[in-house]
Amino acid sequence: MSLPLPQQLSVRIRFWSFVSMLLLVYVHGYNLNDRFLHPWTMPGEAMTVTAFLEYLFANGLLRFRIPMLFAVSGYLFALRDGAPYGPRIARRAKTLLLPHLLWTGASLAAILLIEQSAFGRSLVAATNLLRLDEQRALLSQHAWYEALARLTVATPSYQFWFIRALFVYNLLYPFLRWWTATSAGRWSFFPLAVALWLLPVGVPFIEGEGFLFFTLGVVLQKRGADIGGAPPLMPVTLWSALFIATAVLKTLIAFHAVVLPADAAPVVMLLLHKTSVLTGLIAAWFGLSSVAAWCMERRWFAWSSAFSFVIYAAHAPFIAFAVDAYVRTAGHLPFARLAGFILLPALIILLSIALGAAMRRWTPSVYGVMTGGRGMM
Numbered sequence: 619m620s621l622p623l624p625q626q627l628s629v630r631i632r633f634w635s636f637v638s639m640l641l642l643v644y645v646h647g648y649n650l651n652d653r654f655l656h657p658w659t660m661p662g663e664a665m666t667v668t669a670f671l672e673y674l675f676a677n678g679l680l681r682f683r684i685p686m687l688f689a690v691s692g693y694l695f696a697l698r699d700g701a702p703y704g705p706r707i708a709r710r711a712k713t714l715l716l717p718h719l720l721w722t723g724a725s726l727a728a729i730l731l732i733e734q735s736a737f738g739r740s741l742v743a744a745t746n747l748l749r750l751d752e753q754r755a756l757l758s759q760h761a762w763y764e765a766l767a768r769l770t771v772a773t774p775s776y777q778f779w780f781i782r783a784l785f786v787y788n789l790l791y792p793f794l795r796w797w798t799a800t801s802a803g804r805w806s807f808f809p810l811a812v813a814l815w816l817l818p819v820g821v822p823f824i825e826g827e828g829f830l831f832f833t834l835g836v837v838l839q840k841r842g843a844d845i846g847g848a849p850p851l852m853p854v855t856l857w858s859a860l861f862i863a864t865a866v867l868k869t870l871i872a873f874h875a876v877v878l879p880a881d882a883a884p885v886v887m888l889l890l891h892k893t894s895v896l897t898g899l900i901a902a903w904f905g906l907s908s909v910a911a912w913c914m915e916r917r918w919f920a921w922s923s924a925f926s927f928v929i930y931a932a933h934a935p936f937i938a939f940a941v942d943a944y945v946r947t948a949g950h951l952p953f954a955r956l957a958g959f960i961l962l963p964a965l966i967i968l969l970s971i972a973l974g975a976a977m978r979r980w981t982p983s984v985y986g987v988m989t990g991g992r993g994m995m
Contacts, residue, residue, distance in 0.1 A: 623697065626911070627846045631690055633910035634903070636923035638683035639930045640967060642777065646934055647963035648676035649941050649955050653745070656818070657868075657891035658884035665873035668956040673872055676959075678865035681891070682898030684780065685831040689899070691784055692835025693845065695791060703792060710788045713990030718781045720988050721931040722773045726765070729757045729774065732939065745938045747774040774935040783828040794833050795840070804837065816892055827895075849904035858905060861897035864890045924993030928974035931988075933966050940966065 623631075650669060652661045655677045663669055698706065729748070732738035733756055742748060743755040750764065760768065768774060771782070787794070797803045811833060814826035838845055849857055868890040870876045871883055878886055913919045940962055948954045974993065977985040986994055 623694075624846065626907075629914045630846070630903075630907055630910045631694075632920075632923055633914050634683075634686060634690070636919075636926045638687055639926045641680045641683050643929065643933045643937060643963040643967055644959075645676050645680050646777070646937050647941060647959060647966070648672045649945050649949070649958055650676075653938070653941075658818075658887040660872050660874070660883070665875055668953065668959070670869060670873065671956065672959050674865060674869045677872075678869055678891070678894055679862070679898065682861075682895050682902055685827055685895055686899045686903060687780070688784070688787075688828040688831040689835035689838070692787070692832035693839045694835075695788060695832075696795065696836040696839035699795075707788060710785060713992075714781050714785045714788075717927070717931065717988055717990045718778050719769065722769050722775050722778060725773075725775045725935060726757060726768060729935070733758050737943075741939045741942050744942050745935065747776070747935050747938060775931070777930060777934050779825065780828070782823060783825045784832070786823045787828060787832045791836070794836055798833060798837050799840070807833065816888070818888065845903075846907070847904075849900050854901055854905035857897050858901040861894055861901045864894040864897065868894065922971055924978075924995055925971045925974035927989045927992045928977075929967055929970040932970045932973060933963075937963065937966050 648655070650661050650672055651663045652659060655661070655673075657677070659677065661669065661673060729742060733742055739756060742757070746755065748757050748760070748768070749755040750760065754760070757765065757768065757774075794807075797807050808830075811826075811830040814821070814824075815830040817826070819826075837843075867876065868887050871878060871887055871890070914923070941958065944958045944962055945955070948958070974985070974989075977988070978993070982994070
């Protein structure tokens with residue numbers, strides 16, 4: 619049996635599940651010269667108003683959302699411990715892996731259609747999302763086994779790394795719960811998890827960011843922590859100030875406005891990034907509870923929030939194609955890049971909501987399968 623979730627906490631989770639998807643589109647919608655930003659990336663262009671703001675938001679202020687969602691996912695999974703593990707995993711396969719395959723398959727079919735025109739082929743090639751080598755950058759150039767990899771683990775719908783990692787954590791849940799059940803276990807687990815989070819190393823299907831925060835959510839639930847009350851250690855205003863300051867400082871370093879030794883800059887930027895993520899998570903979760911309640915009381919907002927998963931699943935890789943097409947055609951105009959950063963993600967969000975609403979109205983059974991039953995109200 620699942621433990622009841624307090625109404626106030628349920629509202630906050632629904633709010634952040636939706637807002638995190640909105641912010642995700644903006645994180646993927648920047649149009650800097652360097653289109654693949656890492657926490658330590660120096661974009662290699664002048665610090666204009668546009669470049670500064672895009673980097674600050676897309677690679678700084680908006681990056682707290684995914685750790686927050688992993689922590690919430692761990693908390694909720696631990697809350698439902700009364701249900702048998704096997705059926706829970708089977709249900710997670712239906713609500714996570716099946717939508718992953720269906721949406722990825724649909725995006726691959728759409729990419730093949732885009733590649734039917736010369737302009738479309740140039741867009742797909744320019745993003746490098748499907749590049750295999752110097753000669754092959756199109757989906758239509760893939761062998762069958764390469765296309766199969768695109769459907770499963772190397773998808774152009776790059777946002778689905780979250781789904782794959784979350785399913786792995788669900789599989790590992792009994793082990794993670796056992797490991798962190800005692801004080802000694804927690805003292806051995808969290809240093810390892812924090813190191814994995816901090817270090818820029820990849821473990822297949824074990825993303826450091828998710829591994830730490832999913833398990834943190836489990837521990838908070840099992841220890842009965844009050845995640846709906848006051849923030850830990852210091853007031854939310856101080857958490858917010860630290861959040862903004864670290865993101866701004868990292869951005870200034872990225873554009874060489876604050877000069878550091880070449881070998882030190884990436885390390886400092888990485889540490890500032892992680893600090894910004896952690897402080898942003900705390901500031902947003904504990905500081906915007908009244909905003910969350912107010913928004914979820916608005917009918918239009920609550921209605922739109924039902925399509926969070928559609929926004930998540932449908933926006934990429936098409937946001938990358940849209941950004942490239944926009945920069946090619948309008949990037950030379952004054953402030954066109956900043957306008958594109960603001961308006962293109964908003965357009966993608968509106969189109970995703972419209973798609974979800976149409977599917978739910980006209981093909982509800984298909985909608986239910988493709989969303990794992992999310993937003994059926």
